[in-house]
Amino acid sequence: MMKPSNLVTSLFLALGLAFTAHAQWISVPLPGTPRTSDGKPNLSAPAPRASDGHLDLSGIWKSRPEYTNPKGRGLERFMPAGSRVPMTPAAEKFYAEITGNGRYDAADPSERCLPDGVPNHMLPLPIKIVQTPGLILTLFEEFYVFRQIFTDGRKLPVDPQPTWFGYSVAHWEKDTLVVESSGFNEQTYLDGEGLPHSEALRITERYRRPDFGHLVIEFTFTDPKYYQRPWTAIIPFDLMPDTELIEHFCENEKDLGSMIRK
């Protein structure tokens, strides 16, 4: 299965998933979930805390298409109203080319079963955060791959081998988890529209869980090659209570002939 790149595909996926959904752990009452008097998850209850006192971000989350800047494109829609992604001329040129002549679908890594990186692989399919002391995992339903975020005090590698998900370390600032990442390769785009980045990209993510059912991630992107200054997009996520990820592997052998890059 490919990442939905058009409405037909999206509909097909939605119908397909809906058809098979009853046979999974799709409806499983999870212990530790606060409930209202009628037994339903209480999504406005206080956010849970881990045994070490920090907020516990664990749960299955899905981004919510609630746009602060609806006239923007892609990630721009999650920026303050009226703002633009501060692209450099190099980024403008790349962006215009990749979206202007139909190349984007062929170049999008997920069309070849490869991950979309950060943050694009977190959108819009479900992610599962598993928080343990010293390590937070993000499990992606899409392609069933994972990202590790270390909270054991280690520093980012100095000269990392570039990777699809980069290298991530995090610390807590009161009730906000601050994730710093670097070491990304240049294969991915920041969003589904094709916003480019270089290997110099650094991302700061600030995770807040204002209540049981909601997560807000503030992404700040710094990449002088493609952006004139750091810029920020704030994306809300909703908890998917009492359910589980569905195994979703991608097999592109059959479609390989039509997937030509450049």
Added chain:
Amino acid sequence: MTLRLGVALWLLVATTATGSAQWLNHRDPSLPRTADDQPDLQAPPPRFADGRIDLSGVWMPDPKATPGAAPVGQTSGEDPVIRLRTEDGTPFPLLPAAEAEYKERMRRGDHGPSSRCMPHTIVDAYLVPEPIKFVHAARVTILLQEEYQHFRQIFTDGRAFPPDMQPAWYGYSVGRWEGDEFVIETRGLNTQGWLDLTPLTHTESLQLTERFRRPNVGTLQVQATVNDPGKFSRVWRTQTISFRLVPEADLLEYLCDNNRMPELTAPNRGSQARVMQRHS
């Protein structure tokens, strides 16, 4: 892909220069240490406060400590793979039709799912020299596989299997601690995965039990029980497969791109080379 020595050698030669800048040497304060400040791999295994055994760590299958390492020549990179065996070394108790299929697939030289970027599942993920990582969380244990960046979830919250499981590559797994063992029961596997690196396939009726032990800090062992009346004449157990701890290091990112788009595979090649470095 894992059995093709030529490819592996090519990867090794192409990429040995990229090994130093990862989290391959990260001091782990939780490890017991010897007098000379090295990780004490012979120390008793770690436990949770309630006494359960803790399998956390990065683990590499250890052919030297496992009966059935493949003969010289069948390797992935520099390391021998492990050939699955029955506990007592007798042939797999295949039913006649299953045996005929197995022989035909062997004769044809069928390649396993990983050759097209699909996962090594259970038990074959433990037979290749690719590390795994156990992460215990409350109510769930995650098994990370370096190969292709895939993961398995093993639920320990007491849930039962779904009543009607959509067949899946990793199936549906629940776990429990029994004495010093962590026991994983799995159902609902699809028929795409192989049990061995040879084409030992199974039906959707397969029921797998994995029993993990950690006799000391540096050693992990697993023995699986295979129950598939559609393929085998009896329930059988595998040999005990051993892993060695890869201390103070971590998994490397290793994604699979079908080996057909050279401009995209550089990161993968780098990862593979670094895996090989870590072995030495």
